[in-house]
Amino acid sequence: MITAEFHRRGRDAILVPIHVRPEDFATLVPQLKRIANLDGLVFTIPYKQLACAHADALGPQARIVGAINALARRADGRWVGEIFDGIGCVEAFRRAGHSLRGRGVMLIGAGGAGSAIGVAVAREHPRRMRLFDIEAARSEALGAKIARVDPAIEVEWTEPDLAGIDILINASPVGMLEDPRLPIEVERIPPEIVVFDAIVKPEPTRLLELAARCGCPTVRGREMMHGQIGKVVDFFAGEEPAG
């Protein structure tokens, strides 16, 4: 998808998969950065946190999340890192016409993807963010990050609960692939709630199926991916992440 976006913009560039073993990461990445015609790297699990060490500077979301998924060489030779997972989610909401400003958001999952989404959503200034993760320490850490972005947001920590919520976001792995569970134990979802699921497979997830049956607007994980592509390519083209 990134290669296709490069070509759409007339850029002679390609993204190729590089399989790096954990024991090689620390020594291999600095050497990749020395390749004269390699101007960007994309990182995925489990390297998003470790990759920060290879950036000379971090974008505003990466600084708070503590992880990057893109690293770009600038004209002066410095490497800048940023995380676009959450930016992609926010972009998907924007493209679908759903504002986050002033809304009540229930966010399930505060791992890598959940943290990135939580920070990016916080930058849109919702009224309330209710956080849940099966590891309480993770949702507490995410709450602290959200407070750094916008101290005015009411942060709550509860079991998944839709009271006073306008937007439900699943960033947990519950419902992925063969997992038949819902990330929230409900029979139905009020039809005014916008439901987003970061999971790409299956498509739709059981959560999004339930939401659709209830008449809720939905945003799919695939739309987050699409939302992220253009932003990552902007970043590789030299655009600095909004501060």
Added chain:
Amino acid sequence: MITAEFHRRGRDAILVPIHVRPEDFATLVPQLKRIANLDGLVFTIPYKQLACAHADALGPQARIVGAINALARRADGRWVGEIFDGIGCVEAFRRAGHSLRGRGVMLIGAGGAGSAIGVAVAREHPRRMRLFDIEAARSEALGAKIARVDPAIEVEWTEPDLAGIDILINASPVGMLEDPRLPIEVERIPPEIVVFDAIVKPEPTRLLELAARCGCPTVRGREMMHGQIGKVVDFFAGEEPAG
């Protein structure tokens, strides 16, 4: 061309250009070899000699030439190097239906390409190989390599001269790009001589233009490139170079 050949064979593989600076070569190549989904490397000028140090074993032509242009990971994790420049030239002659066995060959240029071509041609057992390079030491060194391949070949060192010659090979840079010179000072070439020029640009070279005007069969540098592609892809697919 290599990527196209991979795809033609139904192989999910791609060749991408990697620009490595001279000061980085020794440290970068060992790290590239640690990439788990990178199973082959192609080297070009000025790295064909230096690259030998990164091979665990050398093919029969590389052992004599002292240079490689392809390095392949084998199933047991060992990296095998071979040079295909000369193999491509011989393959181009074979495809064009011109035998080298028992013939008289005039080879102009004994640098990297010339050495590889000289060794590959020698393996076809011509009767005579007449060598010329503006640096006499290079054509002398090539003569020694040819003798290692087949001591029965009559090796001569002279200025470019077509007496008793059936096949004229230019592997020197004379005539490349804007260079208007011919690699051999002749007004015409006897029409029974097969003329090959390793130079790809311009196409045809002035030498090949002259040969065509004289009615000589010609083999182009592009045909050497084509001849090399299939052999390199065979090598990456696990085929060992003929001993």
